Amino acid sequence: MAKRALILLEGSTSNGPLYVQAAKRLGLHPIILSADPAQYDYLTSEGIEAVRVDTGNFDALVRECSRLRATYDIAGITVDLDESVYATVGRLCRHFDLPGPNPVSIEQCCDKFTQRQLLAEAGIPVPAYHLAANAAEVESAAAEIGLPVVLKPAVGGGSIGVRLCRSVDELAEHTTYLLGGDHMWQSSPRILVEEFAQGPYYSADTMGNEVIAIGAADFGPPPHFVVRESIFPAPLTDEEYERIADVSLSCLQALGLGWGPTNIELRWTMGGPVVIEVNPRLPGWTTPRLIQLAYGVDLVTEHIKLVIGEEWDLRRRHSQTAAARFLVPDCDGTLDWIDGGSQAAAIPGVAEVKLHVEPKTLIVRKGDFRDCIGHVIAASPSLARTEAILHPAVNSINWSIAPLPELGEQEQSAARHLPRTGPRGAK
Template structure:
């Protein structure tokens, strides 16, 4: 009998290892198709089969999957991120496997189309405009009113997202986005958005079910770099209901009735306002937080859906889980980072992870790439979890030697 395989289109350093481990625990043989498998260190560490190929070419992917079917029973095809998820949907349709609607995914990944569909459905969102050049950016910002947020119409991980509080800042960031420094995945187009002010929340859904609602805390503006995530969010019954209702409205408006979705909000004077809808699970460590808080392994349940098995989304308990991100306060060369083993030994600490090693160049981008690690803690109460987390984080330290010249920083900056 042919071995059952799970095809993973590309990977990531965040959710990628979670999907590989979950696949192995389900008795599946994970195979990663990637344009550059070497970029995913965990594949080598786990001895995972990886095949190099053009993952942007649907026909090439069909040929590769057809070739693999001669050796394996392909149980399912999926991806850990949204940039390849529409292609996953097309592959699943070609091979008659369970999968997402590719049209819905493509519409959702284009932030302008997403905003348009949400607005048509009456979902509360910030005021927005789509700009193609600096003149339009300035005009639309004046129309909406400063401060505004500028962001690429297509992208993830808060790359290129910035709050602009003056026209000078607006011009500076527009130049950054259009001047060749930002890497575009599609023809350049910029969203100019009203700054929705208020506490941040997020919801994870699977199909049409609300799995959990968490709260997010960010570092200093003008960027949006995560500091701490907590599940569940401290909400009243009415607040929870309103966020849940808006979440389900998003799914209906965008046709996202299959698989995982992550939705981000700000609670404003109008109540919950949708900042972004992502047709995928939120990135690690959010799946771990949901697992620790409720006993629901979202990655495993997603894979079950992908391979046509019965899933189980019922809560087994209700704890509070939180993750504190480790963020450097300067650029330079990381001399050392330590304290992970001591922090991990504290009762209630579930995981300590470093993304970096000694001698790594640190060049902050103002987005997800600034994070150098995290600590996760969980307990039956919010206060206890926060105390455990703080005690663990206090044991972690690092040293960064500033770059000696600006040129050194430019040479070591990662794309």
């Protein structure tokens, strides 16, 4: 009898190991298809089968999956985080008659401008927005909306290329950055110019047509959107929870996303919840772990069950407050040393400590998720207790960064594009 296999397109250092481990627990043989399997270091430690294939080439993926079917019973095909190939996953699932997302809905959602249009047409509150292809259009759109505005690539994730522009100078500077060759575009350069919706940040995580959890997060100083803390459940009144849940379910209906996981980002403004972004996938970073600690719901395992056509179970098993603090350096340079992780992990109530960098790592802050060099997670029956656990745990971790020598313009540009081991995710 052929071994049942779960095919994962690409991967991530945050959710990838969770999917691999959950697949094994379900008796599945995980196989990674990737354009560059070597970038996922956990594959070797987990002993995972990986196949090098152009994941941007649908026909090549069909041929590879067909080849694997000669050896394995392919139970399902999915992706753990990378929404850039999620529409391809949907197409592959349809080709091989497997459960999967609607590829058209995924493609529409991954284009932030199209997503905004569909949400606005459905009457869902979103920030004022315009699409721009050049500096003149950016300037005109910002003038019409009114400063401050947020500039972001129309396609992308992880807050890469996203900036708050509070003045004409900041607007011009970031426009030049996006259009001047420094930003790595996934598609043709298209900039979304968006009203800055001011208010507390919340995220709703859904599976199918059910809201599983609503969390809150705080960010570091502007103009960037680098998360410093994430909490589940968000401290909301029952009425606030219901309003966010209702808006989130309306998003799913408007975008045709009633299958699988979705992560919806919102701000609570003076007029109530405003939708910032809808991500047609599970969130990365620490969110799956926080939801499991807070409610006892393993979204990764339940997603895989859906993918392979088995019955899922989204019932909450307990109620705790789980929170993560992210370690973010305040300067660039070469990491001399980092320690204190074992002391933090030994504090009662600390559930997880991870450091993503090692000594001699080059630290060049980019103003997005890649700036995070580690995190600490704690859980307890109350928010106050969880915060009290996190404070000494985070303070026990220290590091030293030696300043970089003065770099020329060409060297600075090269440094900004250097990859660094860390969590792949999206705000």
